[in-house]
Amino acid sequence: QVQLEESGGGLVRAGGSLRLSCAASGGTFSSAAMGWFRQAPGKEREFVAAISGTSGYTVYKDSVKGRFTISRDTAKNTVYLQLNSLKPEDTAVYYCAAGGSLAMVTARPNYWGQGTQVTVSS
Numbered sequence: 001q002v003q004l005e006e007s008g009g010g011l012v013r014a015g016g017s018l019r020l021s022c023a024a025s026g027g028t029f030s031s032a033a034m035g036w037f038r039q040a041p042g043k044e045r046e047f048v049a050a051i052s053g054t055s056g057y058t059v060y061k062d063s064v065k066g067r068f069t070i071s072r073d074t075a076k077n078t079v080y081l082q083l084n085s086l087k088p089e090d091t092a093v094y095y096c097a098a099g100g101s102l103a104m105v106t107a108r109p110n111y112w113g114q115g116t117q118v119t120v121s122s
Contacts, residue, residue: 004022012120024098029053035105038118067086097113
């Protein structure tokens with residue numbers, strides 16, 4: 001059974017940084033595309049970033065470009081999201097996701113984690 005487990009969320013002041021981790025288990029993820037989504041209170045879940053399984057190609061939501069960085073350690077089946085220069089509007093539950101391709105993971109992931117809360121105070 002595929003499982004994605006996020007960690008690394010927390011409370012941080014505006015301008016601060018956090019690193020989220022997502023450990024994948026129960027499957028082979030070396031070729032899977034991995035991504036991050038977030039959902040703020042009262043809003044729909046939105047795409048944040050994704051990384052392909054082979055070339056390591058990355059895509060980002062426009063508002064996080066230059067501040068967030070997605071990366072992966074294939075040997076550890078882990079994907080990371082480095083969050084820098086955080087803003088109060090980045091406050092949300094952040095979810096890890098996995099899919100068969102970059103296009104799939106950005107639109108309709110096959111698997112989801114349970115989420116980790118990120119709160120940015122002003």
